[in-house]
Amino acid sequence: MRITVTVNGEQYTRDVEPRLLLVHFLRDELGLTGTHWGCDTSNCGVCTVWLDGTPVKSCTVLAVMADGHEVRTVEGLAHGAELDPVQQGFIACHGLQCGFCTPGMMMTARWLLDHDADPSEEDIREAISGQMCRCTGYENIVRSIRWAAEHGGGARTADADADTEPAPGREEVRA
Amino acid sequence: MQVPAAFQYERATSLEQAIELLTRYGPEARVVAGGHSLLPMMKLRLAQPEALIDINGLGELAMIRVDGHDLAVGAMVRHAELLASPVVGEHFPILRDAERVIADPLVRNRGTVGGSLCQADPSEDLSAAFSALRATLVAQGPGGRRTIGIREFFLGPYETALNEAELLVEIRVPIRSHASAYRKVERRVGDWAVVAAGAVLEISDGVITEAGIGLTAVGARRFVAEQAEDFLRGGRPDDEGFTEAGRIAAQECRPTADQRGPVDYKRHLAGELTTRALRAAAARAQGQEA
Numbered sequence: 001m002r003i004t005v006t007v008n009g010e011q012y013t014r015d016v017e018p019r020l021l022l023v024h025f026l027r028d029e030l031g032l033t034g035t036h037w038g039c040d041t042s043n044c045g046v047c048t049v050w051l052d053g054t055p056v057k058s059c060t061v062l063a064v065m066a067d068g069h070e071v072r073t074v075e076g077l078a079h080g081a082e083l084d085p086v087q088q089g090f091i092a093c094h095g096l097q098c099g100f101c102t103p104g105m106m107m108t109a110r111w112l113l114d115h116d117a118d119p120s121e122e123d124i125r126e127a128i129s130g131q132m133c134r135c136t137g138y139e140n141i142v143r144s145i146r147w148a149a150e151h152g153g154g155a156r157t158a159d160a161d162a163d164t165e166p167a168p169g170r171e172e173v174r175a
Numbered sequence: 176m177q178v179p180a181a182f183q184y185e186r187a188t189s190l191e192q193a194i195e196l197l198t199r200y201g202p203e204a205r206v207v208a209g210g211h212s213l214l215p216m217m218k219l220r221l222a223q224p225e226a227l228i229d230i231n232g233l234g235e236l237a238m239i240r241v242d243g244h245d246l247a248v249g250a251m252v253r254h255a256e257l258l259a260s261p262v263v264g265e266h267f268p269i270l271r272d273a274e275r276v277i278a279d280p281l282v283r284n285r286g287t288v289g290g291s292l293c294q295a296d297p298s299e300d301l302s303a304a305f306s307a308l309r310a311t312l313v314a315q316g317p318g319g320r321r322t323i324g325i326r327e328f329f330l331g332p333y334e335t336a337l338n339e340a341e342l343l344v345e346i347r348v349p350i351r352s353h354a355s356a357y358r359k360v361e362r363r364v365g366d367w368a369v370v371a372a373g374a375v376l377e378i379s380d381g382v383i384t385e386a387g388i389g390l391t392a393v394g395a396r397r398f399v400a401e402q403a404e405d406f407l408r409g410g411r412p413d414d415e416g417f418t419e420a421g422r423i424a425a426q427e428c429r430p431t432a433d434q435r436g437p438v439d440y441k442r443h444l445a446g447e448l449t450t451r452a453l454r455a456a457a458a459r460a461q462g463q464e465a
Contacts, residue, residue, distance in 0.1 A: 061285065
């Protein structure tokens with residue numbers, strides 16, 4: 001089946017089997033391996049991407065269901081050469097340990113901060129409650145997201161409606 | 176890597192077309208909404224439909240609205256939307272309570288209300304909550320629309336009263352002066368209930384005029400504890416009555432032992448959670464947040 005999916009602002013058309021999962025489409029068909037693939041049972045959340053502006057677990061979405069829709073992955077998080085405040089926060093507060101859950105955590109964090117510029121620790125823990133860190137490093141992940149909120153991370157709220165648009169600066173990177 | 180078996184994929188662009196496709200493919204077709212129950216079952220080969228009919232394009236089924244004296248929830252409304260709805264929070268705190276403990280925020284972003292009910296999983300939360308509320312389900316098939324009381328809808332585990340070519344389109348609940356609450360015990364965030372109980376109380380002049388008790392994960396017939404409801408009706412909303420209603424509900428259910436606990440523990444929980452849900456509902460009836 002031929003599908004066209006917009007990923008991080010760029011259109012991709014591919015022939016896929018209906019049973020192909022979105023996570024494998026992103027990784028194997030498009031080579032976007034930033035999205036990780038973990039438990040395969042919708043529990044761990046490492047495969048989290050945005051579908052039409054909402055974070056979802058991409059191991060439980062068929063690629064054909066994304067036909068005509070917009071996906072944003074961790075590769076679409078940075079604004080050109082400038083890292084997103086969420087990415088900066090994960091560096092500043094040692095939010096990565098092994099890094100396996102990091103892309104999914106960051107995608108949820110970005111979404112949370114777009115909708116709540118100043119989330120409490122409780123809000124952050126609730127937002128990432130469907131995602132597992134196999135290093136059990138939740139403390140620093142929560143701190144990283146708070147860091148992003150305190151360092152202009154929530155200031156992109158104005159862009160929230162345009163969150164599936166190509167990130168500013170994207171063209172520069174490709175050029 | 177877990178991969179579903181091969182299937183035909185059809186995307187419905189209208190309700191009529193969805194029903195047409197269901198008619199054409201017959202019993203080997205399944206409707207996919209959020210897919211968060213169905214796709215894991217397909218990966219595990221517990222389900223192996225020959226065709227999937229995707230109804231995600233049917234925006235008309237994605238509305239929450241007040242229609243006359245009813246709250247109408249479209250079958251394609253996502254869990255996150257039900258949780259965020261102000262009208263639901265105001266009139267049906269039982270649904271808000273339940274949604275807060277259904278899976279996790281990411282699963283709630285995708286999973287749908289109608290899908291949850293049609294899956295008829297014996298441990299599902301909304302099935303108990305809507306049963307306590309005595310919701311009415313609107314189904315559409317080749318012959319038109321019909322309504323089914325939710326207490327006639329669940330025939331058994333994973334089995335509903337929907338005919339092969341019928342689609343659940345809407346869930347309706349009358350908006351009336353009642354109080355409600357939902358209480359659940361789970362092993363960890365996002366897990367299915369060990370046991371959960373929902374309570375709905377209508378109180379007039381200090382007397383309970385109607386009661387609804389929903390139970391999930393404990394083998395309660397059609398997700399409700401009818402004898403406990405009968406006991407409450409006509410009584411006073413006090414702790415003594417709620418404790419007795421919990422005791423009756425615990426006797427009514429038929430839990431099975433599994434990795435979530437032995438039978439006596441689940442029965443104990445069924446009673447305790449019923450009592451707590453009733454207490455919380457009564458507190459809300461008096462304007463206290465519970």
